[in-house]
Amino acid sequence: MTRMTKFGAGLLAGAAMWMAAGVASAQTQGGTLVIAWPAIQEPASLDGHIDPYQSTWMFNSLVADPLVILAPDGTYKPALATSWTSTPDGREWVFKLRSGVKFQDGTAFDAAAVKYNFDRVLDPKTASAQMRSDVGPIKSVEVVDALTVKLVYDTPWVTLLDGVRRMPIWSPTAAEKHGLANFGRNLVGAGPFLFAEWVQNDRIVFKRWADYGGWNSIQTHQGPAYLDQVTIRFIGEAAVLGSVVKTGNAQVTFGLPARFVDEYKGKPNFQFVAKDQSGTGLQHVMNIRIPPLSDIRVRRAILHAADMKAANELLYDGVYAPSEGPLNNNHPCFWEGNPKVYPNDLNKARALLEEAGWKAPAAGQGQIRVARGVAGVADGTPLKVRYATLHHKELGEALQSQLRRVGIDLVVEQVPGPVQLDRVRRRDFDLMFERQRSPDPLILDQIWNSKWDQPGGWAWTGFKNDTLDATVDKLRSIPDPKARCEVAKEAQKIIMENALMLPTLSDPVFFAMTPKVKGLQVGAEGNWFFLNNAWLER
Amino acid sequence: MPASSASMTRYILGRILQLVPVLWLISTIIFVVMHMLPGDPAELMLAGAEGGAITPERLAELKREMGLDDPLLVQYMRFLANAAIGDLGSSVRFRLPVSELIADRFGSTLALSLCGLAISVAVGVPLGMIAAMRQNSAADAFTMALSYVGASMPVYWLGLLLILFFSFNLGWFPPAGADDWRSLVLPSTTIGLVAAGLIARLVRSSMIEVLREDYIRTGHAKGLSAATVLWRHGLKNAMIPVITMIGLQFGGMLAGAVVTETVFSRPGVGRLVVNAILAKDYPLVQGCVIFLAFVYLAVNLVVDIAYAWLDPRIRYGR
Numbered sequence: 001m002t003r004m005t006k007f008g009a010g011l012l013a014g015a016a017m018w019m020a021a022g023v024a025s026a027q028t029q030g031g032t033l034v035i036a037w038p039a040i041q042e043p044a045s046l047d048g049h050i051d052p053y054q055s056t057w058m059f060n061s062l063v064a065d066p067l068v069i070l071a072p073d074g075t076y077k078p079a080l081a082t083s084w085t086s087t088p089d090g091r092e093w094v095f096k097l098r099s100g101v102k103f104q105d106g107t108a109f110d111a112a113a114v115k116y117n118f119d120r121v122l123d124p125k126t127a128s129a130q131m132r133s134d135v136g137p138i139k140s141v142e143v144v145d146a147l148t149v150k151l152v153y154d155t156p157w158v159t160l161l162d163g164v165r166r167m168p169i170w171s172p173t174a175a176e177k178h179g180l181a182n183f184g185r186n187l188v189g190a191g192p193f194l195f196a197e198w199v200q201n202d203r204i205v206f207k208r209w210a211d212y213g214g215w216n217s218i219q220t221h222q223g224p225a226y227l228d229q230v231t232i233r234f235i236g237e238a239a240v241l242g243s244v245v246k247t248g249n250a251q252v253t254f255g256l257p258a259r260f261v262d263e264y265k266g267k268p269n270f271q272f273v274a275k276d277q278s279g280t281g282l283q284h285v286m287n288i289r290i291p292p293l294s295d296i297r298v299r300r301a302i303l304h305a306a307d308m309k310a311a312n313e314l315l316y317d318g319v320y321a322p323s324e325g326p327l328n329n330n331h332p333c334f335w336e337g338n339p340k341v342y343p344n345d346l347n348k349a350r351a352l353l354e355e356a357g358w359k360a361p362a363a364g365q366g367q368i369r370v371a372r373g374v375a376g377v378a379d380g381t382p383l384k385v386r387y388a389t390l391h392h393k394e395l396g397e398a399l400q401s402q403l404r405r406v407g408i409d410l411v412v413e414q415v416p417g418p419v420q421l422d423r424v425r426r427r428d429f430d431l432m433f434e435r436q437r438s439p440d441p442l443i444l445d446q447i448w449n450s451k452w453d454q455p456g457g458w459a460w461t462g463f464k465n466d467t468l469d470a471t472v473d474k475l476r477s478i479p480d481p482k483a484r485c486e487v488a489k490e491a492q493k494i495i496m497e498n499a500l501m502l503p504t505l506s507d508p509v510f511f512a513m514t515p516k517v518k519g520l521q522v523g524a525e526g527n528w529f530f531l532n533n534a535w536l537e538r
Numbered sequence: 539m540p541a542s543s544a545s546m547t548r549y550i551l552g553r554i555l556q557l558v559p560v561l562w563l564i565s566t567i568i569f570v571v572m573h574m575l576p577g578d579p580a581e582l583m584l585a586g587a588e589g590g591a592i593t594p595e596r597l598a599e600l601k602r603e604m605g606l607d608d609p610l611l612v613q614y615m616r617f618l619a620n621a622a623i624g625d626l627g628s629s630v631r632f633r634l635p636v637s638e639l640i641a642d643r644f645g646s647t648l649a650l651s652l653c654g655l656a657i658s659v660a661v662g663v664p665l666g667m668i669a670a671m672r673q674n675s676a677a678d679a680f681t682m683a684l685s686y687v688g689a690s691m692p693v694y695w696l697g698l699l700l701i702l703f704f705s706f707n708l709g710w711f712p713p714a715g716a717d718d719w720r721s722l723v724l725p726s727t728t729i730g731l732v733a734a735g736l737i738a739r740l741v742r743s744s745m746i747e748v749l750r751e752d753y754i755r756t757g758h759a760k761g762l763s764a765a766t767v768l769w770r771h772g773l774k775n776a777m778i779p780v781i782t783m784i785g786l787q788f789g790g791m792l793a794g795a796v797v798t799e800t801v802f803s804r805p806g807v808g809r810l811v812v813n814a815i816l817a818k819d820y821p822l823v824q825g826c827v828i829f830l831a832f833v834y835l836a837v838n839l840v841v842d843i844a845y846a847w848l849d850p851r852i853r854y855g856r
Contacts, residue, residue: 045632046629124603127633200642201803233714235803236802237697239698419576420579
């Protein structure tokens, strides 16, 4: 940077700070922010060390600051830890902690408290359903000094920050006092809001903590948060969820159903935010063990015939996000080559099917192709592909009409979670919905490494390839984010070339808000937001 | 009447004893059904967040913790033995005693059902009486058409309609929640109106039948006022079958409030059991079903006793 541009940058930064200060003077303290929330996402326990749900961790973040946060720009920023380092092999992590922090019950925040929290997650008695896997196989948690903690692993654990950013740091005193069974109703942390009450199937209430020190780097002002109270209202009926902001029963709807987007998007009386979540998108993996998808030509034909852009326009007025590969387009490690591998081309699809022995039916016999000399399939069998999904059935139906044009009969079925897992266990499916959500590319290892092709594992396709296995394996040991993405892109290339999955779309989280809500910051992932700077205009 | 009182006691005891095999059968059916459904609750629990690779060791560990690695028969016997002493076990998902979870929500369901019942009686009985007294008139046709609409209206649709009108348009009542009496108005009106339709029809037919009886004619003949005949002799006798119906409706409301609870986002046992089924939370589903069955049977028992008390022919088993 030249001296002059530095000077210019300094001026700009100064102006930005001045503007921020100007905005700050308008911010008012007080008021209750009511957030309507889909009832289906209500947690079973509010203790994020135990419960495996995203909404649990989100609610925890209001009460308890974590060590680090994933900032809206997608980078990790300090919260209760001021800095952190890991050894190049990813076997040791050291966190430097913020000084002068107290929990809401007056307990001092220090290295011993952090150790207590990690030990609690790891304790088999806690039976942590997800957090324990996220923080990995920790060998020991060491208190180096009052404000330094070291985590030691036997094997590299490079994805620690993605777990830690969600892990609430609870007050050890309160956790001990209430025990595992009752702490979920008595949360105490060092976050901007105090936990007030949880009426199950109805609401959760948080109150402003007057002694909060603004320890989270997301917060732009000193001291406590602006809002007096935050009420989460669980709404069971989609029509109500879609209307409460309009009728003034809530100021924010989190997870607005897609069919209500039109009523808020671009309307002057409302604020509307759509934010995608990094992950696999609404992906369908292909079972390559059995015909017809055991033939790569059939798999490729499906990918050439599917037109998700058209489906997005048709079904969702284009508000869904594109997902064109094994990682969705929002993912920091999305491979740009994904959309080019299988351009929409019906003739190509027909030719591939023809070549694979799936011949066009005789005149007057409908549109669906039939087998002529396909290995393992009786001649005359129609080309049927089963498509099972947990939700978004309409997407399958749009695809059904697209595939019919090339002679494939897509049988669309919506199944509940237990049925999905049961079929996967029996390996009895063709196209199966499999979605994972994480900004870290490690999910590619979980879905595509053939060593996870086992009961309870997530590698469902039956594809075994040493190069792919070795590639995704690296994601467990390379700590550098850039290098990880390079590896992830290589893996995506192999997956796409072998046509192992059908990317469809990605469903963003939609937020509807009244214009009076200010400073609510949506995270890098659509399922996350920060209220440290939020306030209500009077 | 000692003989009569003894026969009444014998009748009640007999009815209570009959509950035991019914509850056992229900418990067994729900146990078998829950275990026949596909899916492993441990796997589901770990996959609940749609994320994270599960190792087989972790799965085995969780199964052990949840007591799912025992043979089915052992699980069944354990479940029966505990249920017999009122211990419904602990929810897998909530990790709290099932009885505590039910107790937490039953108040809300009970309040909803009681208010719904009050509305259904307050609306249904007068409607039925008007129709009976003005039999085959325009008023009769109108009230009966109204009761048809009420009885055949889907709860779901009526609930949404009420929300649209009274919450969104008029802003009188909240569309969701369970904060105070205001949030109880729309849901209890919803279930109340549906039940009112059925009650009105029964009151009408029962009243018409009673009004044709000899003693009514005698009443009129001996110069009693029309009001006395109607209220003291007509309604009292016409209400006997209606009470059975009201009891059944009440039981149904307690056990089947799930749709209303979902539409109005109210906490309650109905929603608890539906969520538990989705999560394959065996102990919670079993506990809730047994509890709801017990409540339903208990309400029926009370109705039967009231019926037997009102109509002595019942308790002699004739």
